[in-house]
Amino acid sequence: MCACPELCLIQDIAEIDKHRGLSRPSVNVIEIVGAGSPGGTLFTSGPFGMDQRTPESTLAIMTADGKIYKLDDVLERSIKFWRSKLT
Numbered sequence: 001m002c003a004c005p006e007l008c009l010i011q012d013i014a015e016i017d018k019h020r021g022l023s024r025p026s027v028n029v030i031e032i033v034g035a036g037s038p039g040g041t042l043f044t045s046g047p048f049g050m051d052q053r054t055p056e057s058t059l060a061i062m063t064a065d066g067k068i069y070k071l072d073d074v075l076e077r078s079i080k081f082w083r084s085k086l087t
Helices: 005-019 071-086
Strands: 029-033 042-046 049-053 060-063 068-070
Touching (some): 005 071, 060 071
């Protein structure tokens, strides 16, 4: 699985959620920080009328070695990896 390091991060997240924590030594994810975009659109009104925007996700994965990976980037690289294997 670690032919794609991003898939290892996703594996940790999936297993941590499934098992409510993990004790295996190879667990690298220690925390998920930030806020996600629910995919909706924000509408705000101001002096020049309505403003519309889609909030960007700030979710990130923090690992045991102190690195932080943007979740959007991790997912994108994982998808690219699987596409390269399936085509």
